Amino acid sequence: MTLLLIQIFNGLVNGAFYALLSLGLAVIFGMLRIVNFAHGALYMLGAFTAYAIGERFGIGFWPSLLIAPIAVGIFGVILERLLIRRLYDLPASYNLLLTFGLTLLIQDGVRLIYGISGQPYAPPAQLAGATNLGFIVFPTFRLFAIIVSVVVCVLTWFVIERTRVGAVVRACTENPTITRAFGIDVSLWITAVFGFGAALAGLAGVLAAPIYSVDPLMGSELIITTFAVVVIGGLGSILGSVVTGYAVGVLVAIGSALYPPIANTLIFILMALVLLLRPTGLFGLQEAR
Amino acid sequence: MTTMRSAAALVLLAASGASAQYSAGGIKVGLLTDMNGVYSAISGAGSLKAAEMAADDFMKTNKDFAGKISVVAVDHQNKADIASNKASEMYDRMDVDAIFDTVNSACALATSAVAASKKKVFINTGAGTSELTNEKCNKYTFHYAYDNYMLASGTGTAITKRGGKTWYMIYPNYAFGQNLERQMRAAVEKNGGKLVAPSEATPFPNTDFSSYLLKAQSLKPQVFGTMQAGADLVNVVKQYNEFGLKKQNIGLAIGLLFESDVAALGQDAYQGAIATVPWFWNVDDKATQWSRKFEKAFGKKPTFDQAAVYSAVTQYLDAIKRAKTDDADKVIAQLEGHKFNDFFAHNGEIRKQDHRGILDVYQVQVKPKSEAKEDGDYYKEIAKTPAADAFTPLSESKCKMAQ
Numbered sequence: 001m002t003l004l005l006i007q008i009f010n011g012l013v014n015g016a017f018y019a020l021l022s023l024g025l026a027v028i029f030g031m032l033r034i035v036n037f038a039h040g041a042l043y044m045l046g047a048f049t050a051y052a053i054g055e056r057f058g059i060g061f062w063p064s065l066l067i068a069p070i071a072v073g074i075f076g077v078i079l080e081r082l083l084i085r086r087l088y089d090l091p092a093s094y095n096l097l098l099t100f101g102l103t104l105l106i107q108d109g110v111r112l113i114y115g116i117s118g119q120p121y122a123p124p125a126q127l128a129g130a131t132n133l134g135f136i137v138f139p140t141f142r143l144f145a146i147i148v149s150v151v152v153c154v155l156t157w158f159v160i161e162r163t164r165v166g167a168v169v170r171a172c173t174e175n176p177t178i179t180r181a182f183g184i185d186v187s188l189w190i191t192a193v194f195g196f197g198a199a200l201a202g203l204a205g206v207l208a209a210p211i212y213s214v215d216p217l218m219g220s221e222l223i224i225t226t227f228a229v230v231v232i233g234g235l236g237s238i239l240g241s242v243v244t245g246y247a248v249g250v251l252v253a254i255g256s257a258l259y260p261p262i263a264n265t266l267i268f269i270l271m272a273l274v275l276l277l278r279p280t281g282l283f284g285l286q287e288a289r
Numbered sequence: 290m291t292t293m294r295s296a297a298a299l300v301l302l303a304a305s306g307a308s309a310q311y312s313a314g315g316i317k318v319g320l321l322t323d324m325n326g327v328y329s330a331i332s333g334a335g336s337l338k339a340a341e342m343a344a345d346d347f348m349k350t351n352k353d354f355a356g357k358i359s360v361v362a363v364d365h366q367n368k369a370d371i372a373s374n375k376a377s378e379m380y381d382r383m384d385v386d387a388i389f390d391t392v393n394s395a396c397a398l399a400t401s402a403v404a405a406s407k408k409k410v411f412i413n414t415g416a417g418t419s420e421l422t423n424e425k426c427n428k429y430t431f432h433y434a435y436d437n438y439m440l441a442s443g444t445g446t447a448i449t450k451r452g453g454k455t456w457y458m459i460y461p462n463y464a465f466g467q468n469l470e471r472q473m474r475a476a477v478e479k480n481g482g483k484l485v486a487p488s489e490a491t492p493f494p495n496t497d498f499s500s501y502l503l504k505a506q507s508l509k510p511q512v513f514g515t516m517q518a519g520a521d522l523v524n525v526v527k528q529y530n531e532f533g534l535k536k537q538n539i540g541l542a543i544g545l546l547f548e549s550d551v552a553a554l555g556q557d558a559y560q561g562a563i564a565t566v567p568w569f570w571n572v573d574d575k576a577t578q579w580s581r582k583f584e585k586a587f588g589k590k591p592t593f594d595q596a597a598v599y600s601a602v603t604q605y606l607d608a609i610k611r612a613k614t615d616d617a618d619k620v621i622a623q624l625e626g627h628k629f630n631d632f633f634a635h636n637g638e639i640r641k642q643d644h645r646g647i648l649d650v651y652q653v654q655v656k657p658k659s660e661a662k663e664d665g666d667y668y669k670e671i672a673k674t675p676a677a678d679a680f681t682p683l684s685e686s687k688c689k690m691a692q
Contacts, residue, residue, distance in 0.1 A: 117330040118553035130533045139531040213523040256500040264492045
């Protein structure tokens, strides 16, 4: 029983990353109707930004936690203005080609500078070591990652569902033409939302740097699972992607404790079931198109 | 550079006319390896540099070979089908006389099959699977440097003898990992150790190993053995430290450790971990001397695979010199049973019976950064296994040539 409890708790860590990444994807999809396959590369850029500014300028983890997401967010804004923007009137296959191509470009760009093998990144001194929670001795940094993820997810949900800013975003999503008639610059909001989604990926990257290997391919490994999460949760559903993110994290952890060979397959079995029984996802709306 | 060399070779051929004993284009050494993927830091451009250095040095010391040896590198992208196609192309259309490196076991096995059907030499340095000199052995395939048996028996024996009697192991669920786990378990049990729980097969590739580390926390073995390699290994070690297993007196045994893996985390993360290697850059003066030369040419210290490529290419060229031809069968006759010593191999011998290249191997422990004399000074030698004991005994060989 304790073992199960331990694994559920442990699963929340992976869930924290799935949730942050799929939240970014959901926000972007909701507004732009673009499936951003470059999201994994942005996550990797977040980790490498933290590593690079630490290496070159001696900037530690805490400032990086702010700087890296902002840098990746700005990069996202540039991407949207230069490239993604051109996709809005094109068929969906162009979306795949462009964002996947960007992934390869970004990965290879980073590889040119840093090579293929991983880079070291230590957790900050305050969060190094492990904490005894009574039923489990758990790395302090992982606890921190869960907390940051939950706080950011709740805040994002709150802003979009409960504030004026969120109302504008939702209006842009529902009916851009009428929103424009109210004197709102929809195109500016679209850029901002894409930048925000990218920043979330960057944040996940910084949080991952002390836990996982920091290498150019780190995003491509995680992104497949994240897409499964988004499909299960329902494309574009903020609540769905967050809840499913944590749930899948826990599911995989329990799976790998009970029968490791099935751990990674479990996600895709679930995805297949959801697609069969509820094609719009657990939290998806019928509208999704 | 290569074109220049081939051109020079052609000119020489035309001029001398008498060199007809070498096939068209002179002697061509081919590397079939991972040039861009996960194993390219271990092998890749560094292996190409090592092969070029070997060819250049050989031509410098053997004047009658000047201009006759060229080197090409081809990317197998870690895919067995691509390796198989490229190997055929190299032998048939590129006039490659021998293929080297083939880091990645699946690619090595594919290349071995091609070499056998084309009757051309193949010398593997990069892949670990011991099948190359057992079930899948053939006349045209040689296995240089390391293999899974040597890693497992070296590390398993050394640690168990040092008192690490209770083990818990994880391994990536594919040919390499399964093979390595089986051999490691055998070595541990043979020396009086035991597994406190069945070894766990992990998905491959995998980023999160926390489930297994938590299990290790509750099992409290003396040794946590990981058979993961490359990026997976880096994740395991990072998380091993994160969960504080070392502080709970759970030691770390690593199946296959490359220098680039240590660099990826910094050596303090690996401190105290034990592994077996066929060579490391500062194991002795001769090795250090060669490594300095390599570092000057390439910009990085060599991995043991890159050093093995230099040594294997040199041994191959030397066999050609003795055979006075690059005809595969005649060169193989020279390689078989050949005994040698160089900066890489001590008490080296290419066993005639199974084509396993044996040499003294080292059990090393990663030292803390504070004890390192310079960047890349990672290992402390804790034991040395003589060549004769380090590899699969011929009596246990499953190679049909050995029986």
